[in-house]
Amino acid sequence: MSNPMPFKSQSESERSGDILVSFSSRWIDRLRGNFPNYIFRRRVPSSFVPKRVFVYVASPISEIIGFFNAKYIQQITLPEALNIASEAQIDADELKKYFRGYNTVGCYAIHDNMIFDEAIKLSELREHFDFFPPQSFVALSYESSGWIDKKLSKPPLQDSLSKQADGTLRGGFDESKI
Template identity: 30%
Template sequence: MNQKAQVVAAVYDKDIDAGRVVGRSLKSLREAVGYTQLQMAERLGIGQAAISKIEARGDVQISSLKKYVEALGASLRIEAAFNADSAVSTRLREELQLDEHSSRQLVLPIFSSDELTLEASKDLILSIHPQYSEKILAGKKTVELRRRFPLSTARGTKVYIYSTSPVRAIVGSAEISEIIKLPIKNIWARYSKCAFIKKNDFEEYFKGLSEGFALELMNAKTFETPINLEVLRERFNFTPPQSFIYAKQEMRRALMDEQTNISN
């Protein structure tokens, strides 16, 4: 069995406990990189016996696991994988507005030591009615309300504002300063004035829910030239989301370039 196969076998071996699975995987990875136990011990500043113990048992803290993996020249990622056909996977795809793909699993991150990778993929595109997008870009409306939104979204995340019909264009950007999840009545009491929404419209929007989300916004900027839907479709095969989507890498790069043509 080659080294790659040994790593895969260690990860998926169901005949032993989870700790030993981790230990065997670490050993296989170390051997694949070409380090001896003594070399790993020197890189980590610990004794060889400690390396042997880790690889024999594997029941280490995440912080220690992170150091071990980084000593190999890699970064640690821990993910949760949901079966693609499960009810949980279907609901999460809908709530997070994730693209469908051929994978048999929905994989979501739990932990990553690669901060740049995490931050680089999180720009959002929000669909917002023109009467509200105009007020956001004018600095008047500082809160956007949503029925569902991932609380894991990082503060400072860039959001690009797609102004819906009749404008049908990405008209500017803002940043998320805070995401608040509250009972519906508390959202109205706290944000009704800065959200610029009528009570009837508010109640209709949140109908059937007990809780909702308030996205506090900052640093709103207007594009000097809006990017209309026809251009977005032609360049990026873009379909306006009902609520929001994560910007794909090619589109995110282009939108970042477009910000050289925005007014403060």
């Protein structure tokens, strides 16, 4: 594509309400497995609570692997974060090291999450967008949120569908999970 669309919203009026948060590739097993109840970050949105938080796993994975919905986002103290560190699936020493020199901890309380059956690769993002993985997070444009929704709602091949115990179809995208 010669003129890729912006992935990041350029203004508040272009902001879709979704964000993308980058994670180190060492978090991949924790994010794909038993998803944490809390996510701790140095920077979090302060002017709005996002509708969805897309999860980008950095190199060498370089993919959007899913999203989560946040019940709330708040700034908490390091001792408060240490009290819930096990629910965030992070070791206390690792948490202390990550937040050394910081007075507060940005905390996403996770409502629910969805891990995609088929992740969205960095090469595909760059094919359509002016995409550079953020160091922390980026607010998505309407165009990028809409593109992700269309990509995920492609009907899967009938043979690849399997009904889960909760009634959802595995292999496609269930909008009721949003």
